[in-house]
Structures are given as C-alpha cells and as structure tokens.
Amino acid sequence: MDYIKQRLFEKGSLMRAQLQDLLKESRDLIVDEVTIGNVLGGMRGVTSLLTVTSKLDQYEGIRYRGFSLPELYKVLPRYNTEGEPLAEGVFYLLLTGEVPTMEEVEYMRKDWVQRSEVPEHVFRAIDALPKTSKPMTRFSTGILAAATQSQFQKQHRVGLRKEDYWDSTYEDVMNMIAQLPVIASYIYRKEFCDGEVIALDPNLDWSANFAHMMGFNSEEEFKLFRMYMFIHADHEGGNVSAHTAHLVGSALSNPFYSYAAGMIGLAGPLHGYANQEVIRWIKSMYKHYNRTFEEGLSEEEIHDFVEKTLDDGNVIPGYGHAVLRATDPRFITQKDFADKYVQNDPLIHTVNILYKVVPAVLQERGKAKNPWPNVDAFSGSLLLHYGIKDYIFYTVMFGVSRALGVGAQLIWDRFLSLPIERPNSQTLDWFTEYANSE
Numbered sequence: 001m002d003y004i005k006q007r008l009f010e011k012g013s014l015m016r017a018q019l020q021d022l023l024k025e026s027r028d029l030i031v032d033e034v035t036i037g038n039v040l041g042g043m044r045g046v047t048s049l050l051t052v053t054s055k056l057d058q059y060e061g062i063r064y065r066g067f068s069l070p071e072l073y074k075v076l077p078r079y080n081t082e083g084e085p086l087a088e089g090v091f092y093l094l095l096t097g098e099v100p101t102m103e104e105v106e107y108m109r110k111d112w113v114q115r116s117e118v119p120e121h122v123f124r125a126i127d128a129l130p131k132t133s134k135p136m137t138r139f140s141t142g143i144l145a146a147a148t149q150s151q152f153q154k155q156h157r158v159g160l161r162k163e164d165y166w167d168s169t170y171e172d173v174m175n176m177i178a179q180l181p182v183i184a185s186y187i188y189r190k191e192f193c194d195g196e197v198i199a200l201d202p203n204l205d206w207s208a209n210f211a212h213m214m215g216f217n218s219e220e221e222f223k224l225f226r227m228y229m230f231i232h233a234d235h236e237g238g239n240v241s242a243h244t245a246h247l248v249g250s251a252l253s254n255p256f257y258s259y260a261a262g263m264i265g266l267a268g269p270l271h272g273y274a275n276q277e278v279i280r281w282i283k284s285m286y287k288h289y290n291r292t293f294e295e296g297l298s299e300e301e302i303h304d305f306v307e308k309t310l311d312d313g314n315v316i317p318g319y320g321h322a323v324l325r326a327t328d329p330r331f332i333t334q335k336d337f338a339d340k341y342v343q344n345d346p347l348i349h350t351v352n353i354l355y356k357v358v359p360a361v362l363q364e365r366g367k368a369k370n371p372w373p374n375v376d377a378f379s380g381s382l383l384l385h386y387g388i389k390d391y392i393f394y395t396v397m398f399g400v401s402r403a404l405g406v407g408a409q410l411i412w413d414r415f416l417s418l419p420i421e422r423p424n425s426q427t428l429d430w431f432t433e434y435a436n437s438e
C-alpha cells in the first residue's frame, strides 16, 4: 500500500469506529427540525449531510479541515513566502485532515504526474461534439469518457467487500484529478487557441501545469492558477456540485460519473456559470453606455445600471449566497492578489466600484438575504487581466479545482460506507392537508 493510502487507512479506521459508535449511541438524537419553509425553500439551513473535508461559516467563509483561507496561507506548503498554496497540499489536507510537509506535497505531485496520461478516446469523444457545444459540455463529456478507466467499477462488478470500496475509489479519484488539467487545457487549446496541444511538464505542480498546458508560462500566471485552484477547491457538502457528486456517488456510480454529474450542476447560472455571467454582464453594461473599459464608467452610471438590471427582473451575478452572510473571503483573497500584482486594470477597477455600489442597492431592495459578493464577483476580471479572454471557459476552471474537494469527499463516502441517499418526498396536496390539520 502506498504512503498516502496507508495514512488514509489509519485515519479512516478510527473514523469508521467513531461513526459506528455515534450510530450505536445516538442514532435517534434530533439534530434539526424541518419546516414547510425549509422543504419549499431548497432545504436551506437544514443540517442533513455528513461532509468530512470542509465547513462553511456564514460570516467567516470556508474552512478546509478547520483552517480558514488566511490560516491556510500560513500552514500549507508553498514554494516561497510570496507563493500560493499548492493544490497537492490542499488535496492532502482535505483528504487526510493533516497539514502536509513539502516532501508529502512533492510525493503527491509526482504521483499525479505519473497518473496524468489521458486515454486517447477521451479526446476523440470531445472532438466528436458539434461546434456549438459549450466548454462545460465538452468537459463533462471528457470526464464521462474517461470513466472507462474506473477501477472501482471493474472491481465492484467482480465482487468487492464494502469495507474495501474506498481503495479503488481512491485510485479513480487520484487518476481523475491528475488527468483533469490535461482534459480541460485540451478543450481550451482546441476551442480558443491555435488547436496545438501543449504537453504536460513533469517538473511543474498541478496548478502551474494547468496554466502551462493552456499556454500561460510566467511565474505570476502560475501564482494566479495556484491561488484560483486553492480557493475554489471545496465549499462544504451542500452546494450543488458537491451535493450532486455525493448523491450520485451514493448509488455507487463510479467517481468519474459522480464528479461529471457535479460538473453539470456547476454549469448552472446560479452556481459556477455565474463567473462567466459576471463578465458578460459587465460587458453589457459598457455596451449599454457605448463606452470602452479604458474610457470607464462613473460610480453613478454603474449604480444606475445595477438598478436597471434589478428592475428588469434579473439578478446581479456574483452577489448573494445561499449560506454566506458577509463578503466571501475568496473574493477578498482575489482582491488582495489583484492589489498586489495588478496595476491600473480598468475592468478590475469596475469590479471594485461594483463592490462599493451593489451591496447598498441590494440592501435597499431588501430581497436578497446576502447583499455581499461571492467568489465569482472577482474571478473573471483577474482571469481576463492575465489574457484568458474567452470567459465561457471560466466554469471549466472552477470545475477542475472543485475536483479536489469532491474527490476527497467521495473517498470518505466510500470509506465510511455512507448509504444510498434517498429522502422522502410528498405532494403539494399532502403539505397543504398537513398544514390545515395542524
């Protein structure tokens, strides 16, 4: 058994015992109550999932295994004090709950490089799609095509003991994560560049390799990709992509299927598509005023366009959140990055004005429970600044990163033998009759 699997096995055995004790001692303990408002309100606020990898606090934002983003900057391995946390370390932490050493990060890095060869038919499957296919269609198709490698699926068919499910799930998740930047950059190069594919560099880390294979090779671009992959990796279990992957995995669908299903959820405008939508919307604002980014817009003009967007019945993309009730720390991390590395970018300037304007307008309207920006309000402006102009690709980048959290959780789902997810549903008449009977 390899080193990381051994660590996981030791930890996992303890957690298995913890879960079994919990069920034995406290199976009937009530953790929450469910109102009609909860059921009809997208189950908001109902504690009903077990997620090992991270926890979201409504004011402080995400914590990976208990560490906030600023804390992670201090504890996770980086190449130097000015550097960004490495994705290999992020995954190691999400998976094992332990902060890795640089040696452990290097072990993971080399392991992923070795696992990075994508079966040829994956590219053919992507190529077979019509020109009109969106990058997220290509990406999820590629992931599904890659499922032919699934060791979990093969072993399950020949007969596998439940307590051993985690082992081949681990192999699948590791192979999948290693191959995702290759698949995603293939889509990017084919669709938005000259079509020439750039080979993986075995000396680079996972995030920098993603940048490299997309055609971005400066140290600053590597930093951008490391930061981006780090902050989007996980957001506890209830968000649409993580929840979908967990749900599909609970039917013992293999990790490729489960994660691909999550990606299809990420593609929705209220979730990961919002990072494209922010840029599309800002561009539409400039078009509305017939102005270029360089010419800029005044705070008043931006304010009026925000009001108009709401009056037209649309949401302000990048603002609001189902759980957060403060500015997303992932927004702050990106803003800090821009403050440090980017001077005088008119689009980033606009994003900063929006941060001044939008919360007050949303508060005044009184509808959105959270008027503050989420991760998507900033990301597109930074990516665009560094030359990734085709914003319809941004959700794929979000998706590559999200594999770190979703993948680690899938391994835990199988380790803890979590059952098939199957809540009850009721008809509208049932709810009405129930309400009338009370």
Ligand code: NMX
Pocket: 269, 270, 271, 272, 274, 310, 314, 315, 316, 317, 318, 319, 320, 321, 322, 323, 367, 368, 369, 370, 374, 375, 376
């Ligand atoms: N602009 C305008 N209205 C909003 C916004 C916003 N940014 N956010 C929430 N509202 C409205 C919402 O549409 C709802 O209206 P109605 O009652 O007419 O349906 C009302 O405020 C109450 O919604 P909330 O309970 O505050 O939000 P909810 O938890 O339902 O939804 C989001 C959360 C994130 C889906 C919502 O805030 C939104 O649509 N934001 C814009 C899209 C976005 O940025 N999504 C990305 C989320 C992060 N991610 O990466 O996934």
Ligand code: MLT
Pocket: 234, 235, 238, 239, 240, 241, 271, 322, 323, 374, 375
């Ligand atoms: C996420 O990163 O998944 C989003 O912020 C959405 C969420 O947490 O609901």
